Amino acid sequence: MVSHIRAVPLEKAYRLLNHGPTVLVSARHGGVQDVMAAAWACALDYDPPKLTVVLDSATRTRSLAEEAGVFVIQVPTAAQALLTHAVGTTSLHDDPDKLRNAGVKLFDMPDYDLPLVTGCSAWLACRLISEPSIESRYDLFIGEVFAAWADDRVFRDGHWMFETADPALRSLHYVAGGHFYAIGDAIDVSSR
Amino acid sequence: MVSHIRAVPLEKAYRLLNHGPTVLVSARHGGVQDVMAAAWACALDYDPPKLTVVLDSATRTRSLAEEAGVFVIQVPTAAQALLTHAVGTTSLHDDPDKLRNAGVKLFDMPDYDLPLVTGCSAWLACRLISEPSIESRYDLFIGEVFAAWADDRVFRDGHWMFETADPALRSLHYVAGGHFYAIGDAIDVSSR
16 A cells, blocks of 8 residues: 555645545654544645644544644545544543554654554645644644645545545545545536 | 525534535625635534634635625535536626626525525525634634524435435535535445
């Protein structure tokens, strides 16, 4: 799988989130690492690319991201629906084996001290931009993307290829109660 | 179409946005009304429901929302891809007939002075929560949802019904360059 990972130019990084997928948030600090699911993540700017993500104060991932000052937003695939639901409904506070029990395997990109989730379709390495007021009042965090990668079987040359890639690589879009939708058919209006 | 519109309980309103659709933002003030497309809109809280939306300072919709203090976030359908792209690529500043040329028809809900876009699948009436610091630095706006409605052919009893509804009612998820995806197949992990 790692052989399919390619760097994404920063000016195209917003496209990894533009279609509104549910994401996984991961962070590592002091030898502890955690992964959570977040449906409330969104692009915020193009250049430099920024994003917003809502991180509940009860999550260990949030405190790890605050301590480390960096975190990863990654786009899970349809094949990872069960994993995504599992990391979104259990806490490292309650289950020290959360990641193993959820089937999460982490890997590092060379030169980056960040926990990336194996099997996702895209990864955005983010630096936390400190905004204490909105963090405390809304649990709303802003990250600046300083590196991005994608699986070139489903995102290449700056474009998602959901219409031709393996359906198992489609992005997930969570509603509630364990109910997701995969992304669907392409609709192109540019040539009309 | 109006006969299919039903109120959505506020505690379920986040579900209208949870799967990350591209939305239309509309606002009216002093006899002027405008509609724009926004891929960067996201749920922020459950109760009371809140959302974030990025509104570029060049848009007339933003200034109307600021003047009125209220705006509408609505979920366009696959059948409205061309309309969505049109209102996202033209400005009322340049074309006073923007809405007519884009094929936008507006309607009002009784007792609400808000411009709603006909043919969408869901509408969230929002009160602007003033956050001048993030508005000016990030173009990031926070809205509190005070009323919500949905087309009961595709959202009812608190659930999207994309898997059984007319595919023309599926939500749109924009990437770039006139390229959208419609929402796709359901994936349910709750009973596993």
